[in-house]
Amino acid sequence: MTSATPERRRGRQLPTADELRIWRDFIETTEALSSQVSTRLQADSALSPGDYVVLLALSEAQDRQMRSSALAAHIGWERSRLSHHLARMERRGLIRRQDCPTVPRGSEVLLTPAGADAFRNSTFPHLRAIRELFVDALTPDQLRAAGEIAAALRAHLGAWGED
Amino acid sequence: MTSATPERRRGRQLPTADELRIWRDFIETTEALSSQVSTRLQADSALSPGDYVVLLALSEAQDRQMRSSALAAHIGWERSRLSHHLARMERRGLIRRQDCPTVPRGSEVLLTPAGADAFRNSTFPHLRAIRELFVDALTPDQLRAAGEIAAALRAHLGAWGED
DNA sequence: ACCTGCCGATTGACACGTCAATTCCATGGA
DNA sequence: TCCATGGAATTGACGTGTCAATCGGCAGGT
Numbered sequence: 001m002t003s004a005t006p007e008r009r010r011g012r013q014l015p016t017a018d019e020l021r022i023w024r025d026f027i028e029t030t031e032a033l034s035s036q037v038s039t040r041l042q043a044d045s046a047l048s049p050g051d052y053v054v055l056l057a058l059s060e061a062q063d064r065q066m067r068s069s070a071l072a073a074h075i076g077w078e079r080s081r082l083s084h085h086l087a088r089m090e091r092r093g094l095i096r097r098q099d100c101p102t103v104p105r106g107s108e109v110l111l112t113p114a115g116a117d118a119f120r121n122s123t124f125p126h127l128r129a130i131r132e133l134f135v136d137a138l139t140p141d142q143l144r145a146a147g148e149i150a151a152a153l154r155a156h157l158g159a160w161g162e163d
Numbered sequence: 164m165t166s167a168t169p170e171r172r173r174g175r176q177l178p179t180a181d182e183l184r185i186w187r188d189f190i191e192t193t194e195a196l197s198s199q200v201s202t203r204l205q206a207d208s209a210l211s212p213g214d215y216v217v218l219l220a221l222s223e224a225q226d227r228q229m230r231s232s233a234l235a236a237h238i239g240w241e242r243s244r245l246s247h248h249l250a251r252m253e254r255r256g257l258i259r260r261q262d263c264p265t266v267p268r269g270s271e272v273l274l275t276p277a278g279a280d281a282f283r284n285s286t287f288p289h290l291r292a293i294r295e296l297f298v299d300a301l302t303p304d305q306l307r308a309a310g311e312i313a314a315a316l317r318a319h320l321g322a323w324g325e326d
Numbered sequence: 327a328c329c330t331g332c333c334g335a336t337t338g339a340c341a342c343g344t345c346a347a348t349t350c351c352a353t354g355g356a
Numbered sequence: 357t358c359c360a361t362g363g364a365a366t367t368g369a370c371g372t373g374t375c376a377a378t379c380g381g382c383a384g385g386t
Contacts, residue, residue: 014290019298022310026297028239029313030193032320050342069364076191081343083366088341104351105364127177134189135182137319138312145308147185149301150192156300157195213372232334244373246336251371267381268334330385337378348367356359 033133040129045122050085051094052126055119058095058111065110067100094118196296203292208285213248214257215289218282221258221274228273230263257281 015023038049047055053075058064066074072082086109089095094115100106111119138146178186201212210218216238221227229237235245249272252258257278263269274282301309 013294014287015294015298019306020290020293022306022313023293023297025313025317026309027193027197029317029320030190031197033316034190034194036320036323048341067364078344079365080345080367084342084344087366100364103364105349107365124177127183130183130186131176131178133320133323134186134316135178137316139315142308142312142315143182143185145305146189146312149305149309149312150185150188152302152305153196153297153300154188154192157192157199157296160199160296211371230334241374242335243337243375247372250336263334266334268379270335328386330383332383333381335379337376339375339377341374342372344369344371346367346369349365350363352361352363354359354361356357 036133037126037129040133041122041126044125044129045118047118047122051089052119052122054082054085054089055094055111055115055122058109059116059119063110064116065108067103068097068107068109071109089115199296200289200292203296204285204289207288207292208281210281210285214252215282215285217245217248217252218257218274218278218285221272222279222282226273227279228271230266231260231270231272234272252278 034049041047041049041052054071057071057075058066061071068082068086069079072079075082077085086095086097090097093112096110096112098108098110100108135143197212204210204212204215217234220234220237221229224234231245231249232242235242238245240248249258249260253260256275259273259275260270261273263271298306
């Protein structure tokens with residue numbers, strides 16, 4: 001619209017109407033998808049996606065416990081976000097926190113039996129939902145393409161962050 | 164893992180490790196992408212993605228105003244979500260609400276001059292961000308594939324909702 | 327006239343995320 | 357000794373989203 005000339009669009013132009021339509025479809029659909037998966041998880045297991053990520057990391061950790069900052073790094077969350085989330089999970093009895101003996105001001109996060117239970121019971125329905133809502137929706141080619149698209153987007157995002 | 168037999172995976176099995184890896188990459192990357200676009204929009208225009216969607220709809224509406232429920236339907240939001248969001252936008256002077264003369268209990272949402280300004284100034288940088296972070300990251304084939312993947316996911320989601 | 331039900335919209339309670347303080351403690355100068 | 361500097365984690369304020377409850381007015385039936 002800014003220019004009628006059909007010049008080869010080299011990075012600096014605005015998106016075309018088609019590109020914009022794809023953007024909107026893509027972003028709205030992925031949002032709907034993750035919201036649907038999250039709704040299923042909630043219904044099946046009374047867990048949020050955040051809960052699941054934390055419980056998964058702790059389940060795989062040595063002794064089912066981990067330093068708070070290591071946990072944050074492992075799952076790629078900001079420390080403050082994790083702190084808030086752990087407070088909510090602790091209120092519900094899924095995890096516990098205790099002072100780390102070796103590191104001053106350090107905090108150990110550990111899985112409670114209730115948390116381990118909740119995670120165990122959630123796994124199967126959650127994976128089933130992923131298959132039903134995501135994997136089964138796509139052809140093998142599309143699934144492969146989805147992986148490549150994610151990789152390309154991530155690489156591009158990373159490159160932008162470092163400029 | 165549940166069964167070693169390589170039976171053709173027909174909808175009822177859990178995802179394979181590869182499928183699961185693609186799922187995680189895909190969902191995490193799209194989340195990072197929309198968060199990055201939202202950060203840009205905020206930095207460039209002091210608007211959230213929600214603000215943008217509402218302002219876009221109002222800008223295109225007859226007389227730059229719309230019934231609250233029509234607006235909600237148009238952008239696909241729950242009424243309560245829109246109500247909360249409009250309250251925040253009204254506080255900031257981007258929109259105004261007034262009683263609808265024809266419909267009892269109905270509410271007209273209308274764009275203020277400040278809201279129209281904010282939207283106008285946000286458009287260019289926002290579209291540029293979409294191009295830089297999304298369109299430019301993908302090859303034309305990948306872009307096409309992204310559109311098809313979105314369509315397939317959406318169709319599948321819809322089918323699930325109606326069962 | 328009264329009650330019941332519905333419809334449009336708002337409200338309240340709560341979960342979640344981000345950003346900017348803030349706390350606590352240890353350590354390394356001066 | 358005293359201070360400042362820094363790392364680990366928490367806290368507070370606030371925007372955002374969902375769900376359930378509520379409000380206010382207008383039917384329609386009795």
